[in-house]
Amino acid sequence: MNRKRCRHCHSFFLPDPRVKNQEYCNRPECRQAKKARWQREKMRRDPDYQADHRDAHQHWLKHHPDYWKTYREKHPSYVQTNRRKQKKRDQKRRLKHLAKMDSIRPFPFIKSGTYFISPDLAKMDAKGQKIFIIPAS
Secondary structure (H helix, E strand, O other): OOOEEOOOOOOEEOOOOOOOOOOOOOOHHHHHHHHHHHHHHHHHHOHHHHHHHHHHHHHHHHHOOOHHHHHHHHOHHHHHHHHHHHHHHHHHHHHHOOEOHHHOOOOOOOOOEEEEEOHHHEOOOOOOEEEEEOOOO
16 A cells, blocks of 8 residues: 555555545544644534534533633733734724725726715715716616
């Protein structure tokens, strides 16, 4: 039987003949990586699996209401790191939704329809308004 290279640790291993298309060796960290990859794919593709996961998480939170409070009390370094990361996420979010007044120019690539410009996306005293684009044909 041919040896294969593990997808996680890249070491060579002899695949189990009972396992078709085996990609991971039998090390615990490689099995864990395989399971994590499977779960990510399952969450991405299966709405029922997502709902079950969400329900189980909410059920757990309901029965452990003070978990995060006690965790933060016991791990002050986590709190500091999270605050620093949250500031960066907030800043990135604000910059993402920022538009300048002089950014308006003809839009030949916009399809016809109704569009709404949100007042929090522009600087100064921009008002929310509807734009109707009438095709030239």
